[in-house]
Amino acid sequence: MPDTPIVKDADLKKQLRDASRFKLPAVRDVEVRQIIAKQVARNEERAAREVELSAMPREKQRRARTLDHFQQEGSKNGDVGHFHSVLAICGLPYERPPIELREFRCKQGNMGITVQAGSSMGPDGTWIDYPVPFGPKSRLVLMHLCSEAIRQKSPTIEIADTFTAFVRDMGFTDSGGKKGPLTAFKEQLNALAHCSIRISSTEPNKVKDNQFFPIEEMEMWLSTDGLQQSLWPSSVTFSGVMYESLQSHAMPFNLRVARALQGSARKLDIYFWLNWRMYNIKTERAISWNALRDQFGLGFSRQRDFKAQFKEEITHIQELLPKAPLELTESGIILQPAEPGMMELPKYISPKKV
Structure with missing residues (x-):
């Protein structure tokens, strides 16, 4: 008999239950083995991903695990x-x-x-x-x-x-x-x-x-x-x-x-700010580097140092929210209106547009 207890994923377990509709044992056996093979392949893929994640620095690992969660389960x-x-x-x-x-x-x-x-x-x-x-x-x-x-x-x-x-x-x-x-x-x-x-x-x-x-x-x-x-x-x-x-x-x-x-603290501030701005605009907005530094540049004496740090922090946020409609330019940042899903918010939340 195929080793069916190995099947843990909900969708594959449902396929196992559906396989019982076949009257011929040989046909049912082939389908069950295919389902088990899918589970084994997924398990191997997950194990390889876990090795990859474990090798990452702590902060990058957090971001990667969060993105994996969104891709597999979506926002709740x-x-x-x-x-x-x-x-x-x-x-x-x-x-x-x-x-x-x-x-x-x-x-x-x-x-x-x-x-x-x-x-x-x-x-x-x-x-x-x-x-x-x-x-x-x-x-x-x-x-x-x-x-x-x-x-x-x-x-x-x-x-x-x-x-x-x-x-x-x-x-x-x-x-x-x-x-x-x-x-x-x-x-x-x-x-x-x-x-x-x-x-x-x-x-x-x-x-x-x-x-x-x-x-x-x-x-x-x-x-x-x-x-x-x-x-x-x-x-x-x-x-x-x-x-x-x-x-x-x-x-x-x-x-x-x-x-x-x-x-x-700065990444949290940038995330909250981006979430608020893109969630509440109707048209494209451009924000200059001077305005960005006025808000997020505490502790920076040189513009170029702030720009380098801000670009890195935006990159980290984009790792979590790859669909967020924003673009860094030589002049600053360009923001577009964002639907809830782009910011990983459930669809039932409707934004207030201004």
């Missing part, structure tokens, strides 16, 4: 997260700022954001100064909180369990300690929970400012051991302004793409 509803579109346009610092730097400003077009670092009283009664939120983990935390607020349909986000699961899902271990991933994520959560944000926009003969605390309340479990700091928060609550604004300006994105870019 469960892959969709949400991010505030204003935060997708105006980002946060890429590197850790000095603790004495208590304010960060960023401008893009007619919009600007000012982030003011905050402080609070610690478990022992002393004051703790938190930094301005920075780096990729601050963006991952924000993206998780925004996604959970939309999913839970509430400004209060229960995160005691979901946050640790999210950290694991992003590919990090859930270990604590001074240099553990959970500790780094907790630092950014605290920085976000205690900062204030001012969003400014200009129009002809008009300037509009809106200042708010993104997180209004955070409940913490405190350790009874005086030698330990507070444990993970059980919940955070967005301020009314933040939650109302998020509901109006929630931008869908693919969590798998963000996961593949999780090691770079």
